[in-house]
Amino acid sequence: MANExxxxxxxxxxxxxxxxxxxxxxxxxxxxxxxxxxxxxxxNGVHVIESKADSIVGPxxxxxxxxxxxxxxxxxxxxxxxxxxxxxHHRDEIAExxxxxxxxxxxxxxxxxxxxxxxxxxxxxxLAIQPGWQIWRDGCPGGESVEEMTARIDKVIANVQSIHERxxxxxxxxxxxxxxxxxHHSRVFISRWMQFTPALGTHFNVExxxxxxxxxxxxxLSEPALGGLNLFAY
Numbered sequence: 001m002a003n004e005x006x007x008x009x010x011x012x013x014x015x016x017x018x019x020x021x022x023x024x025x026x027x028x029x030x031x032x033x034x035x036x037x038x039x040x041x042x043x044n045g046v047h048v049i050e051s052k053a054d055s056i057v058g059p060x061x062x063x064x065x066x067x068x069x070x071x072x073x074x075x076x077x078x079x080x081x082x083x084x085x086x087x088x089h090h091r092d093e094i095a096e097x098x099x100x101x102x103x104x105x106x107x108x109x110x111x112x113x114x115x116x117x118x119x120x121x122x123x124x125x126x127l128a129i130q131p132g133w134q135i136w137r138d139g140c141p142g143g144e145s146v147e148e149m150t151a152r153i154d155k156v157i158a159n160v161q162s163i164h165e166r167x168x169x170x171x172x173x174x175x176x177x178x179x180x181x182x183x184h185h186s187r188v189f190i191s192r193w194m195q196f197t198p199a200l201g202t203h204f205n206v207e208x209x210x211x212x213x214x215x216x217x218x219x220x221l222s223e224p225a226l227g228g229l230n231l232f233a234y
Contacts, residue, residue: 014219015164015175016227017193018063019186019212020086022078023049024234028183028208031122034078035115035143035182041081049085049209052232056211057086062231063211065093069163069174071104072156074111079180082209098173109156112182116143135184136199146198153185153192165221186212193224207233 024045027034041049057063065087071094073083083104087094094103118126118140126133130141139145144152156179166172181189187201193214206212210233217223 010219012168012171013175014215015167016177017160017164017214018176018178019189019206019214020082020178020180021183021186021206021208021210022074022076022082022180023085024208025078027120032120033115033118033122033126035112035119036076037119038077041078045078045208046081046085048234049082050088052209053086053088056232057090062213063176063178065090067174067176068094068103069097069167069177070160071178071180072110073104073106073180074182074185075106075108076111076182079110079182080106083180109152110179110181110185113149113184113188114140114143116140118143136202149185149188150192150198153189157189157193161221161224168221183208190214190226190229194226195224205230209234 022045023041025034025039025041027037027039029042055061057065059066063086071083073079097103113135115121118129121129130138136146139147139149160177163173163177164175167175179186179189183206184201186206187204188198190204190206190212191198191201204212207230211228211231212226213228213231215225215227217225
């Protein structure tokens, strides 16, 4: 930005990324793999998200609307409804990003893993079909392989980090980005953000309605870090 000093850049708040898993659904309750199926939130899922919205979003809260540059949301209704409930009182504040485009982008880039022929099945049902199956190693026949899932997430991460770089180095835009997504997607995303293999995503617990905070160490965009996991989860 014009007339900025090195001190201005040094003291600019670090950019952040929030990953928010959608709220409770019937299939998340009973353990069914829910990819492209458009399952709604349960009544309890709606209630829980509504009840904690004011604790998460607002002035002085973890997520401040004034700091949001972009929101990427899965097209599935469970993700969109979670966004709508959390931002019910703040839509006008997040209408546009710094480029004049809508802040909210509904995109398949952040949808859940495509489970292919395993869609709607419970783990024990999948293992009866394919003994020894591990999604982190084997992917999903008829759906996405591990490599395809990784490439899709890496593309989003590259976009997020380019937006963060413009903010931190050039003062363009705002510091925060949010992704509204799903369980497996969030776990792979966190793993890839920290430059781990996708399989290490199995170690990250991402509950319905939980918030993960991804940021950077030492004010260095080359040191992506996990700042918080399962914040405000059920």
